[in-house]
Amino acid sequence: MSNTSAKKKPIIVLAFSGGLDTSYCAVYLRQQGYRVHAVTVNTGGFNHKQIKDLERRAKELGAEKFEMLDETKRFYKKCLRYLIYGNVLRNHTYPLSVSAERVFQALAIVQYAQDSKAEYVAHGSTGAGNDQVRFDLAFRILSPKVKIITPIRDQQLSRQEEVEFLKKNEIDWSWEKAKYSINQGIWGTSVGGQETLTSNQSLPDEAYPSQMLGIGSQNVTLAFEKGEVESLNGKSFKHPIELIQELQLMAAPYAIGRDTHVGDTIVGIKGRVGFEAAAPLIIINAHQLLEKHTLAKWQLYWKDQLATWYGMMVHEGQFLDPVMRNIEMFLKDTQKLVSGEVHLQLHPYRYDLQGISSPHDLMSSKFGDYGEANKAWTGEDVKGFTNIAANATKIWFAVNRKERDKS
Structure with a gap:
C-alpha cells in the first residue's frame, strides 16, 4: 500500500x-x-x-x-x-x-x-x-x-x-482469564472475582496484591499544610504523588486498606468490588482527624454535604459539570488553617490514629477543658443560654399540648 x-x-x-x-x-x-x-x-x-x-x-x-x-x-x-x-x-x-x-x-x-x-x-x-x-x-x-x-x-x-x-488473525496469546481482575492506580487497587459477584462471600487473602509481611508496629507522622499532605516522618517530597507512593510502600506489607465496597452503578444495578488502598485511606482519615481539631462546627457540617456530592459526581462521570468547580473553590477555602501533624501507628491489617499537633488546634485549654473546667463563661451564663435556647420548642409544646397528650 x-x-x-x-x-x-x-x-x-x-x-x-x-x-x-x-x-x-x-x-x-x-x-x-x-x-x-x-x-x-x-x-x-x-x-x-x-x-x-x-x-x-x-x-x-x-x-x-x-x-x-x-x-x-x-x-x-x-x-x-x-x-x-x-x-x-x-x-x-x-x-x-x-x-x-x-x-x-x-x-x-x-x-x-x-x-x-x-x-x-x-x-x-x-x-x-x-x-x-x-x-x-x-x-x-x-x-x-x-x-x-x-x-x-x-x-x-x-x-x-x-x-x-x-x-x-494470528494473535495467539494466552488469554486465560485470571481468577481475579485487578486495576491498579495511585489511589488504590480494585479487585474483582467470583466472590464479589455474590453478596455473602469475601475475597481471600491471596486475591489482594499485597500480602501481610509486616511484623510488630510502626510509628508514622504525616504533616499537612493547608490540607495537602507534605511530609512523611519528617521527609519532604517534590510532589505529593511521591509521598503517596512512599506511604503505600510502607503500609502495604501490613495488608492495610483492604475492604469491599457495595454501591449503585451508573447504569442502575448494584455492584460489589474489593479494593486495597492503604495510602489513600490513611491520608483521608488522618486529614479528617486534623480537620476535627482545626475546623469550626458548621464548616465540618457543610464540607461533609458538598464533599459527598462531589464524590458522587466524580463517580458518575460528571466531573466536567460547572458545579464541580464551585465545590472545589469551597473545599479549598476551608483548608486555610488545616495544617499540622497527625500521629498514627501501623499494625498488621489495621492502623491507629494517635492524635494531632497543630497551632490551629481548637481544643485550646485557654477557654476550658471539656467536662472539666470552664474559663470563658459562668454557670449563670449557661442558665440564660439554655433558657433562650429552649424557647422555640417550649412554644411548640405549649401550643400543641392537646395533640401531644393524645399520642
Missing part, C-alpha cells in the same frame, strides 16, 4: 489497556480501515516494564502508533487533592480508586484526539459497566463532533468470540 493511500485512512484513537477487549478492538478497527493510535493513560498504575510491554503489544496488534500519556500529577492537582480536602469515601468506604482515574483517562484521550485531529475515538467497554458512561460523557462534552466506536459493546461479543477472532 502506498503512503498516499495510507494517509487517506482516518485516524482512530483507541483507549488502550492491552487486555483482551482493547486487543480485539485494535485488530478489528485496523481491518475496518482505520489508522489505529493506541493510547494508554497512566494515572499511577504502570511501571516502566509494563509500559514497554504495552508498546510491544500495540505494535504486534497492528497499531500505527502507541502513546503513553502520564497524567498522574495532573490527576492529583485537578481531582485527588479535592478528594482529600473532602475526605471523600463513597458509601463511607471506597476512596474512588478506579472511578476517579477512569474520568481522567477519558479526558486525556479526548485531548489527544483533538491534538491529532482525529475524527474517531474508541474504547473497549462493554454495555454493562460504569466505564462506558465515563468515556462517552467526556467525548460528547469536550468533542461533540467526534464519532465514538465501541466494538465490544456494539457487537455484544463474548470473551470466547474475541479470542477466536484474534487467533484467526
Whole structure:
C-alpha cells in the first residue's frame, strides 16, 4: 500500500489497556480501515516494564502508533487533592480508586484526539459497566463532533468470540482469564472475582496484591499544610504523588486498606468490588482527624454535604459539570488553617490514629477543658443560654399540648 493511500485512512484513537477487549478492538478497527493510535493513560498504575510491554503489544496488534500519556500529577492537582480536602469515601468506604482515574483517562484521550485531529475515538467497554458512561460523557462534552466506536459493546461479543477472532488473525496469546481482575492506580487497587459477584462471600487473602509481611508496629507522622499532605516522618517530597507512593510502600506489607465496597452503578444495578488502598485511606482519615481539631462546627457540617456530592459526581462521570468547580473553590477555602501533624501507628491489617499537633488546634485549654473546667463563661451564663435556647420548642409544646397528650 502506498503512503498516499495510507494517509487517506482516518485516524482512530483507541483507549488502550492491552487486555483482551482493547486487543480485539485494535485488530478489528485496523481491518475496518482505520489508522489505529493506541493510547494508554497512566494515572499511577504502570511501571516502566509494563509500559514497554504495552508498546510491544500495540505494535504486534497492528497499531500505527502507541502513546503513553502520564497524567498522574495532573490527576492529583485537578481531582485527588479535592478528594482529600473532602475526605471523600463513597458509601463511607471506597476512596474512588478506579472511578476517579477512569474520568481522567477519558479526558486525556479526548485531548489527544483533538491534538491529532482525529475524527474517531474508541474504547473497549462493554454495555454493562460504569466505564462506558465515563468515556462517552467526556467525548460528547469536550468533542461533540467526534464519532465514538465501541466494538465490544456494539457487537455484544463474548470473551470466547474475541479470542477466536484474534487467533484467526494470528494473535495467539494466552488469554486465560485470571481468577481475579485487578486495576491498579495511585489511589488504590480494585479487585474483582467470583466472590464479589455474590453478596455473602469475601475475597481471600491471596486475591489482594499485597500480602501481610509486616511484623510488630510502626510509628508514622504525616504533616499537612493547608490540607495537602507534605511530609512523611519528617521527609519532604517534590510532589505529593511521591509521598503517596512512599506511604503505600510502607503500609502495604501490613495488608492495610483492604475492604469491599457495595454501591449503585451508573447504569442502575448494584455492584460489589474489593479494593486495597492503604495510602489513600490513611491520608483521608488522618486529614479528617486534623480537620476535627482545626475546623469550626458548621464548616465540618457543610464540607461533609458538598464533599459527598462531589464524590458522587466524580463517580458518575460528571466531573466536567460547572458545579464541580464551585465545590472545589469551597473545599479549598476551608483548608486555610488545616495544617499540622497527625500521629498514627501501623499494625498488621489495621492502623491507629494517635492524635494531632497543630497551632490551629481548637481544643485550646485557654477557654476550658471539656467536662472539666470552664474559663470563658459562668454557670449563670449557661442558665440564660439554655433558657433562650429552649424557647422555640417550649412554644411548640405549649401550643400543641392537646395533640401531644393524645399520642
